[in-house]
Amino acid sequence: MRKKAFKAESKRLLELMINSIYTHKEIFLRELISNASDAIDKLYYRSLKDGISGLAREDFAIDIAFDEDARTLTISDNGIGMTAEELETNLGTIAKSGTLGFRGETEGEENEDIDVIGQFGVGFYSAFMVSDHITVVSRAYGADTANLWESDGVDGYTIQPCEKDGHGSVITLHIKPSGDEEDYDRFLDQYQLQQLVRKYSDYIRYPIRMDIKKNRPIEGSDGEYEDYIENETLNSMIPIWKRSKSEVSDEDYARFYRDKFADFKDPLKVIRMSTEGSATFNALLFVPSQTPFNYYSKEYEKGLKLYASGVLITECCAELLPDCFSFVKGLVDSQDLSLNISRELLQHDRQLRLIAGQIEKKIKNELKSMLNNDREKYTELFRNFGLQMKYGIYSSFGQKKDLLGDLLLYRSSAGDDMTTLSEYCGRMRENQKYIYFASGDSAERIAALPQCERLIDLGYEIIYLTDDIDEFVLRSIGTWEEKEFRSVSGDDLGIDEDETGKKEAAEAQEQNKDMLESVCSALDGKVTKVIASHRLKSHPVCLSTEGAISLEMEKVLNAVPGAGETIKASRVLEINTSHPIFAKLSALHEAGSTDKLNTCARLLYGQALLIEGLPLEDPVEFARLMSEMMAES
Numbered sequence: 076m077r078k079k080a081f082k083a084e085s086k087r088l089l090e091l092m093i094n095s096i097y098t099h100k101e102i103f104l105r106e107l108i109s110n111a112s113d114a115i116d117k118l119y120y121r122s123l124k125d126g127i128s129g130l131a132r133e134d135f136a137i138d139i140a141f142d143e144d145a146r147t148l149t150i151s152d153n154g155i156g157m158t159a160e161e162l163e164t165n166l167g168t169i170a171k172s173g174t175l176g177f178r179g180e181t182e183g184e185e186n187e188d189i190d191v192i193g194q195f196g197v198g199f200y201s202a203f204m205v206s207d208h209i210t211v212v213s214r215a216y217g218a219d220t221a222n223l224w225e226s227d228g229v230d231g232y233t234i235q236p237c238e239k240d241g242h243g244s245v246i247t248l249h250i251k252p253s254g255d256e257e258d259y260d261r262f263l264d265q266y267q268l269q270q271l272v273r274k275y276s277d278y279i280r281y282p283i284r285m286d287i288k289k290n291r292p293i294e295g296s297d298g299e300y301e302d303y304i305e306n307e308t309l310n311s312m313i314p315i316w317k318r319s320k321s322e323v324s325d326e327d328y329a330r331f332y333r334d335k336f337a338d339f340k341d342p343l344k345v346i347r348m349s350t351e352g353s354a355t356f357n358a359l360l361f362v363p364s365q366t367p368f369n370y371y372s373k374e375y376e377k378g379l380k381l382y383a384s385g386v387l388i389t390e391c392c393a394e395l396l397p398d399c400f401s402f403v404k405g406l407v408d409s410q411d412l413s414l415n416i417s418r419e420l421l422q423h424d425r426q427l428r429l430i431a432g433q434i435e436k437k438i439k440n441e442l443k444s445m446l447n448n449d450r451e452k453y454t455e456l457f458r459n460f461g462l463q464m465k466y467g468i469y470s471s472f473g474q475k476k477d478l479l480g481d482l483l484l485y486r487s488s489a490g491d492d493m494t495t496l497s498e499y500c501g502r503m504r505e506n507q508k509y510i511y512f513a514s515g516d517s518a519e520r521i522a523a524l525p526q527c528e529r530l531i532d533l534g535y536e537i538i539y540l541t542d543d544i545d546e547f548v549l550r551s552i553g554t555w556e557e558k559e560f561r562s563v564s565g566d567d568l569g570i571d572e573d574e575t576g577k578k579e580a581a582e583a584q585e586q587n588k589d590m591l592e593s594v595c596s597a598l599d600g601k602v603t604k605v606i607a608s609h610r611l612k613s614h615p616v617c618l619s620t621e622g623a624i625s626l627e628m629e630k631v632l633n634a635v636p637g638a639g640e641t642i643k644a645s646r647v648l649e650i651n652t653s654h655p656i657f658a659k660l661s662a663l664h665e666a667g668s669t670d671k672l673n674t675c676a677r678l679l680y681g682q683a684l685l686i687e688g689l690p691l692e693d694p695v696e697f698a699r700l701m702s703e704m705m706a707e708s
Contacts, residue, residue: 077233078230078231078232078233079231079232079233079234080231100204100205100257101262101271101275102201102275103201103202103204103205104150104262104268104271104272104275104276105271105275105276105386105387106198106199106201106202107150107198107199107201107202107246108137108150108272108275108276108279108283109198109276109279109386110198110199111137111150111151111152111154111244112137112152112279112280112281113154114152114154114155114156114243114244115135115137115152115153115154115155115281116154117154117155118130118135118154118155118216118242119132119135121155121216134153135152135153135154135281136152136153136281136282136283136284137150137151137152137279137281137282137283137284138150138151138152138283138284138285139268139272139283139284139285139309140285140286141262141263141265141268142263143263145249146249146250146252146263147247147248147249147250148206148247148248148250148262148263148268149245149246149247149248150245150246151243151244151245151246152243152244153241153242153243154242154243154244155215155216155242155243156213156214156215156216156218156221156242156243156244157213157215157222157244158215158218158222159222159234159236161213161215162211162213162222162224162234163234166199166211166224166226166232202246202248203228205248205250205251205259205262206248206249206250206251207227207228207249207251208225208226208227208248208249209225209226209246209247209248209249210223210224210225210246210247211223211224211225211244211245211246211247212224212237212239212244212245212247213239213243213244213245214239214241214242214243214244215242216242217242218242220236221236221237221238221239222234222235222236222237223235223236223237250262250263265285265287265288268285269285269287269309272285272309272310273309273310274387275386275387276310276386276387277310277311277314277385277387278310278311278312278313278314278382278385278386278408279310279312279385279386280312280313280385281312282308282310282312283308283309283310284306284307284308284309285306285307285309286304286305286306286307287304287305287306287307288302288303288304289302289303289304289305290302290303291303314357314382314385314408315327315328315331315359316347316349316357316358316359316406316408317357317408320347325345328342328345328359328361329341329342331359332345332361332404335380335406336361336404338363338365338404340363340364340365341364342361342362342363342364342404343362343363343364343452343455343456344361344362344441344445344452344456345359345360345361346358346359346360346361346362346403346405346437346438346441347359347360348360348433348434348437350433353429354409354411354426354429354430354433355409355410355411356407356408356409356410356411356430357407357408357409358379358405358406358407358408358430358434358437359405359406360379360403360404360405360434360437360438361403361404361405362402362403362442362456362460363402363404363459364455364459365459366402366459366460367402370402371462375401376391376393377391377393377396377398377401377402378391378392378393378394378395378396379391379392379395379396379403379404379405379406379407379434380392380405380406380407381395381406381407381409381412382406382407382408382409383408383409383410383412384408384410385408388412392407394427394431395407395427395430395431395434396431396434396435397431397435397467397475398463398466398467398470399463399464399466399467399468399475399478399479400435400438400463400464400467401463402459402460402463403438407430407434409426409430411426412426412427435478439478439479439482442456442482443481443482446481446482446495453484454484454493457482457483457484457493461483461484462542462544464479464482464483465479465483465542465544465545465548466544467479468480468548468551468552469544469547469548469551471551472551473551473552473553476551476552476553480496480552480555481495481496481497482495483495483496483548485499485538485539485540485545486518486538486539486541487499487536487537487538487539488522488527488531488536488537488539489502489536494538496510496538496555496556497555497556499536499538500555500556500558502536503536503558504534504535506571507535507558507570508558508559508569508570509558509559509560509561509568509569510538510555510558510559510560510561511530511535511536511537511538511560511561511562511563511568512537512538512539512540512545512546512549512560512561512562512563513526513527513537513538513539513540513562513563513564514540514541514545514546514562514625514626514627515539515540515541515627515688516541516688517541518539518541520688521537521539521540521541522539524563524617524686524687525611525612525613525614525616525617525686526563526564526610526611526617526619527563528611528612528613528614529610529611529612530563530568530570530610532612533570535570537563540627543631543634544631546562546625546627546628546631547628547631562620562625563610564617564618564619564620564625564626565619565620565625566619566620566621566647568610576609576610577609579609579652580606580607580608580609580652581607583607583652583657584606584607587607587657587661587664589664590660590661590664590672591604591605591606591607591650592605593664593669593672593676594648594650594660594672594675594676594679595648597672597673597676597677598648598676598677598680601646601680601692602618602646602647602648602680603621603645603646603647604647604648605647605648605649605650605676606647606648606649606650607649607650607652607657608649608650608651608652610649611649611650611651611653611654612651613651613654614651614654614686615650615651615654615655615656615657615679615682616648616649616650616651616656616679616680616682616683616686617649617683617686617687618646618647618648618649618683618684618686618687619646619647619649620644620645620646620647621645621647622644622645624642624643624644624645625644626644626646626687626689628642628644629642629643629644630688630689648679648680648683650679656675656679659675660672660675660676663675674700674703674704675704677696677697677700678697678700678701678704681697681700
């Protein structure tokens with residue numbers, strides 16, 4: 076029989092389509108199963124529309140068979156089938172889609188049982204990625220004869236009459252031999268085929284069946300086994316996210332999560348959503364109970380599994396999740412997505428943005444509800460993933476503060492329990508102007524800072540910032556409930572009780588101006604100035620800063636690899652006028668003991684560095700000066 080050339084496109088188009096459109100060769104099985112499901116849908120729809128009897132939903136199925144020796148893989152269905160003319164039209168013309176035509180015929184008609192997804196007419200040809208010869212035996216519903224379509228690929232195809240019992244189609248692929256670059260044998264492996272069906276087509280609404288080779292003990296034997304064949308349904312058919320909530324238990328969700336997302340622990344939170352309207356989709360989301368080992372690394376891939384009508388389109392669609400909620404795992408299933416020609420990637424359209432926006436709001440609302448109603452569980456979540464939410468505020472330059480600000484938790488001087496910013500504001504003293512914060516490696520170290528002592532004694536609560544990014548986050552937020560943030564190490568605490576202390580410090584500053592300038596000179600540019608402090612209570616010395624860069628920000632910025640120029644905060648050395656060390660310094664200055672005054676100055680500065688958790692610039696020098704001072708005392 077004379078071979079016909081493909082009509083609509085050139086040989087080059089078919090070569091490009093086979094080699095370029097699809098990223099993964101295994102996709103071919105998804106495409107052929109989806110086509111089979113569409114064929115069944117068409118017949119089922121016709122039976123409903125025309126009132127055809129004898130076509131029950133449970134009678135439809137898709138069957139897979141393979142023969143390792145013959146190197147054949149067969150996918151068959153009992154759907155609507157094709158006539159010779161339809162074979163010519165649908166398989167003889169690349170990019171001619173029978174499904175797309177069917178969509179046009181049924182446009183405007185509503186039926187929840189009809190949901191075909193093939194649109195472009197190229198999915199069938201993906202089979203040539205793995206096979207060098209394809210036959211299609213098809214008999215249209217109601218037809219007396221069947222037809223055989225046969226092709227080796229780009230050279231063309233033949234169509235001739237043949238025999239077939241019953242309606243439907245049987246597609247047989249002759250799988251290519253394996254080579255160094257590609258293992259085609261996996262498409263003739265029982266286990267691999269099972270996995271591919273479960274990965275891509277688990278929620279096809281009709282059973283996908285295959286003969287599975289198993290073994291069992293031989294009855295009456297002494298430990299001997301025999302092989303046997305059992306026809307098994309490979310797919311679960313009904314997605315867990317489409318079942319009613321009353322039909323799904325917590326253990327069902329946990330089992331699904333562990334299986335699909337490779338986690339050995341149950342999820343901390345399950346979020347289920349279903350929307351209709353401008354964005355129609357189902358989503359099933361999970362908050363992990365522990366931080367993935369690679370979460371804060373480049374290897375971690377954020378995103379949700381994306382399904383179109385139950386068929387897996389994308390394993391990890393990053394566009395569906397904002398970075399601040401990248402720890403969430405789960406899936407989205409929609410009928411309304413605009414798919415590209417390979418059905419592997421999504422066109423970046425309005426529909427995708429709408430879905431992502433609704434998912435973001437849903438996650439926020441669920442986390443806020445957990446924060447309000449199950450603080451212990453939320454605190455566990457925040458310890459695992461709170462850093463990512465903080466990065467969300469900082470990286471958006473504060474634009475996401477309304478989304479994330481009320482989800483932040485901090486330790487504070489009020490006790491061991493973590494607090495929100497709003498809870499802090501609710502406890503603020505009357506007429507308190509600022510939200511006070513202090514930075515350090517731990518809450519315990521921050522609580523011991525000299526700058527905190529007087530504020531706490533006066534009854535002001537201090538938020539403890541223990542993550543490197545914390546101070547940057549607060550600066551990105553700017554204000555919370557119309558209150559500004561202020562560091563306990565800043566140059567102005569803005570408290571009324573401080574006015575007397577400020578006045579006394581100013582008087583001490585004026586009276587000891589020469590001594591303080593001598594101490595500043597002894598530090599040789601390490602600080603911009605030395606002042607009499609009004610903020611210290613029992614400690615002799617502390618460091619504060621002037622300007623936008625704090626000591627903590629200096630430390631963090633200089634720790635960034637390849638940061639370039641060293642960042643320096645404008646450091647101020649503050650000395651407690653009521654501490655004996657201040658009187659000692661004054662006495663040394665009056666006595667003209669310049670060397671001893673200089674030694675005291677360098678030791679005090681070293682102490683202030685250690686208190687702040689900053690490294691000594693010259694530990695050996697510091698130790699030597701300390702030893703000399705101890706020897707003289």
